[in-house]
Amino acid sequence: MRLPERSLLVHEYVFGGFLLLMWVRLVLAQGFTGPAALLYFAMLGINAAAIGWCLRSPTLLLWRLRLLFYPLAMNVVFQHMRVAIPAVHPRRLDDVLLAIDVRLWGTTPALWLEAIVRPWLTDVMSFCYFLFLPYLALSMLYYLFAPLRVAQRFWTGLFTLYGIGFLGYSLVPAAGPWVYIADRFSVPLAGSWITGLNARLIGAGSNGVDVFPSLHCAVSAYCLFFDLRHKRWRFVAYVVPCIGLWLSTVYLRYHYGIDVVAGFILAAVALTVARRVTPVSGPDSGVAS
Numbered sequence: 001m002r003l004p005e006r007s008l009l010v011h012e013y014v015f016g017g018f019l020l021l022m023w024v025r026l027v028l029a030q031g032f033t034g035p036a037a038l039l040y041f042a043m044l045g046i047n048a049a050a051i052g053w054c055l056r057s058p059t060l061l062l063w064r065l066r067l068l069f070y071p072l073a074m075n076v077v078f079q080h081m082r083v084a085i086p087a088v089h090p091r092r093l094d095d096v097l098l099a100i101d102v103r104l105w106g107t108t109p110a111l112w113l114e115a116i117v118r119p120w121l122t123d124v125m126s127f128c129y130f131l132f133l134p135y136l137a138l139s140m141l142y143y144l145f146a147p148l149r150v151a152q153r154f155w156t157g158l159f160t161l162y163g164i165g166f167l168g169y170s171l172v173p174a175a176g177p178w179v180y181i182a183d184r185f186s187v188p189l190a191g192s193w194i195t196g197l198n199a200r201l202i203g204a205g206s207n208g209v210d211v212f213p214s215l216h217c218a219v220s221a222y223c224l225f226f227d228l229r230h231k232r233w234r235f236v237a238y239v240v241p242c243i244g245l246w247l248s249t250v251y252l253r254y255h256y257g258i259d260v261v262a263g264f265i266l267a268a269v270a271l272t273v274a275r276r277v278t279p280v281s282g283p284d285s286g287v288a289s
Contacts, residue, residue, distance in 0.1 A: 082209070
């Protein structure tokens with residue numbers, strides 16, 4: 001079953017533009033043969049090949065594969081940022097983000113929340129923070145196999161969000177309050193094994209620059225309100241954990257207040273893009289043939 005050809009979707013311009021910009025910056029920093037520059041060049045090539053293949057033979061299967069490139073590239077890029085970002089922007093900007101928080105609220109909100117820190121609450125917040133990964137994975141899996149029109153809308157908003165968010169990481173790299181002002185916190189985030197496990201996973205999984213904007217807030221808010229429009233039962237199931245997740249970003253000292261604000265603004269932009277995208281015409285379900 002063949003689907004009509006169409007031009008690039010919005011996220012293919014935005015996320016592809018991020019890859020291209022990072023490749024140019026890495027070439028300027030390391031040369032054409034630098035390992036990081038070669039990795040981004042390879043991803044640009046794979047992206048172009050996936051799009052071209054789908055345009056030549058626009059079956060439903062090839063559309064799914066074309067969409068699947070982006071979560072795979074997102075995970076590669078996120079981990080590799082621990083190498084790529086210092087190469088193009090060596091200085092972390094925690095001081096700038098902290099100064100914005102101080103100007104807006106008198107201090108960074110994580111310091112406010114010291115007054116309510118309790119071991120049981122830290123466990124709850126750690127559990128909510130950890131839920132981001134399964135929530136994102138299940139959302140992508142669910143919508144990848146949704147009717148193509150819905151899948152395109154979801155992917156367009158989500159990876160427009162990631163393209164802009166990753167650009168933010170590259171322009172405003174920062175480690176977060178838990179690293180930058182660790183000595184200012186007088187109350188430790190003690191808890192049970194849940195808190196310990198989450199802390200170890202974040203410590204191992206963070207790329208060291210993943211603060212501004214808060215993609216934990218942006219991505220979860222995007223998925224939640226996309227669900228509200230397209231699959232209400234998922235919204236009902238996830239709304240309370242998502243609220244806990246948003247609070248946990250500050251309670252657990254991973255983010256500045258301005259990161260969270262920027263994350264919600266980015267989610268609103270992505271939802272607007274998803275609503276306005278014009279998907280291709282085609283079958284609502286089925287498999288390629």
